[in-house]
Amino acid sequence: MTEDSAAAAPGFVAARQWLDRRRQDAGLRPYVVYVAAALIFGLFAVILRHDGFLTASNLLNIGRQAAPIAVMAAGMTFALAAAEIDLSIGSTTALSSLVAAEVVGEYGFVAGAAAALAVGAGIGAANGLITVKVRIPSFLVTLGTLGIVSGIARNMNNLQSLPIRNDTFLAVFGAGSLGPVSSLLLWTVVVGLLGHLVLHQLRWGRHVLSVGADRNAAAALGINTARIRVTALMTSAAAASFAGVLLAGRLAIGRHDLGENLLLTVIAAVVIGGTNLFGGRASVAGAVAGSVVMAMLNNGLILMGLRVADQLIARGVIIILAVALSMREQKER
Amino acid sequence: MTAVATDDRAALEVSGLSKSFRAVRALDDVAIDLRYGRVTALLGDNGAGKSTLVKCISGIYAPDSGVVRVNGVERSIPSPEAARSLGIETVHQTLAVIDPLDVVENLFLNREHTRGGRLGARLGVLDKKRMRAESSEILGRLDIRIPSLRRSMSALSGGQRQAVAIGRAAAWGQQIVLLDEPAAALGVEQAARVLDLIRSLRDAGVAVLLITHNMDRVTEVCDRAVVLRQGRKTADVDVGAVTKDDLVAYITGARSGGLA
Secondary structure, eight states: OOHHHHHHHHHHHHHHHHHHHHHHHTOSHHHHHHHHHHHHHHHHHHHTTTTTTTSHHHHHHHHHHHHHHHHHHHHHHHHHHTTOOOTTHHHHHHHHHHHHHHHHHHHOHHHHHHHHHHHHHHHHHHHHHHHHHTTOOHHHHHHHHHHHHHHHHHHHTTTOOEEOOOHHHHHHHTSOEETTEEHHHHHHHHHHHHHHHHHHHBHHHHHHHHHHHOHHHHHHTTOOHHHHHHHHHHHHHHHHHHHHHHHHHHHTEEOTTTTGGGHHHHHHHHHHTTOOTTSSOOOHHHHHHHHHHHHHHHHHHHHTTOOHHHHHHHHHHHHHHHHHHHHHHHHHO | OOOOOOSOOEEEEEEEEEEEETTEEEEEEEEEEEETTOEEEEEOOTTSSHHHHHHHHTTSSOOSEEEEEETTEEEOOOSHHHHHHTTEEEEOTTTTOOTTSBHHHHHTTTSOOBOSHHHHHHHTBBOHHHHHHHHHHHHHHTTOOOSOTTSBGGGSOHHHHHHHHHHHHHHHOSSEEEEESTTTTOOHHHHHHHHHHHHHHHHTTOEEEEEOSOHHHHHHHOSEEEEEETTEEEEEEEGGGSOHHHHHHHHHTSOOBSOO
16 A cells, blocks of 8 residues: 555545445435536536526526425424424415515514514414314315415405515615625525534434424423424414515515415425435435525426426426435435 | 432332223233332233333323332323433433434433533534543443444444443433333344443342343342233233243243232
8 A cells, every 4th residue: 555545545535434324314305405406507508508508697696486385394393303394385385475675675674584484373373273282284285275375475466466665674685685694595595504403413403303203202301392393384484574574575465365376496405415205314404405496496397488387387397306315315215 | 329228118100000002901000119229120922011011110101090100209201201211221222322413412312511611502503522522431431342333323333322322321310220122133242232221220229120021030139029910910920039940930921020
């Protein structure tokens, strides 16, 4: 052995051990989403090179599209981690945009955002308490609140958009930027980082994961599983509300359907990102990356010139494929 | 583990315990005493009520009637948390380990150390370094060997998972440890290690309740044996005073023994 390879060997061995440990523990699954993001980016960069995919304005556009998806996905990660699901996030986002628009005109931008978040937390608390107390699967509870919240949003301003004229609100939550970085991206990074830290560094995050992995075991160790499930659903709804604030800030309106159709996209982003649809495994960073994947796909399909109807079909197929792939690996494990 | 004096004081006294599930009377007026520094075997056929009794003591089931005394003081145990805060730790048949969490996280689950002062404690900011250090200390003291503390439980063998579950109970069960068939799925060598663990708990003065089907284990480590049959206690005897055949006879209902 030459001295050179002897010096290189420890690093190599360490890398191999790290890889082996990863494989045995969580599998390499958590990293698939980043590879997928890079592959899709490369693919579109080649096929769509003459259609403006790589222009700065288009990349920024992808980022802006990804922002609300990523914020919702970060919240949904906690619901799924706790083995719950929140189908009402789309309508919560929409209602929150209206509430923000309504309140911001009267009481200023902080109150506007706070009111929206409070509405979200309230919807989440209702979802959680009904799930836990009445013992109905959150799947069904949130399917119900989806309709209720959506109806309330439609009643609120008679299907009309509510314009937002508060410049501070628009700068902080939408059109503004800090230096060259759009405030939307900044918020996304903040939410993603916060979610990641909460999941990995706080007791609550570990308890959410424990309850989702094995509710009986968590209960046997004295964890208040009901409290964890309710707060996980509150987190997902509050995040959806914040996405509503960001959408309202970007578009300068509140409207009954803002973000309403994002539910499937968000679920796909979270699951592609390595979170188990049935609890016990979660990645906030993966969910954010999954959101970028979904936004890129959306953007690429539009640039390819697909009609709206065909986009819907293509997106549906992609979602099923992506989820099927990640579920298959989960079953194998 | 703080060493509790190995005297003959009762750690846990249960009397008149009954529990029904609809029409089925799972436990009928059962009494059992656990003493510090003693291992009590809880024996009985499948469905005799052993696990139900353990679940009533560990706060998972609420008994219909009965009195539980811990250190001579009457207590109600409405939740697993209540049991744990009374110093009662349980290793359930299912082990209650969380697969995606690592060894340290499992050992400290719901007993986490936090850092960052008061605010950190409120937020629950985990002190991972301290928990890791204490974990290796706990496992080292019990001579439990795990390849890496950062391994997730799903990557461990059955024996290692069992060892972590018992290690957790031993680490927190300062007074009373309930073991529901802890060696059921283990190989010979691993089962022997579990018995060593039980002995070291006993020597540290802990009151141990051991559910098992294996009569050899009873004679090897247990001081007393309580036998349940169809939810009723049919024997409560010193292990030294009976033979394995006697125990089997109590379990099958051929005889009863030691009851006042």
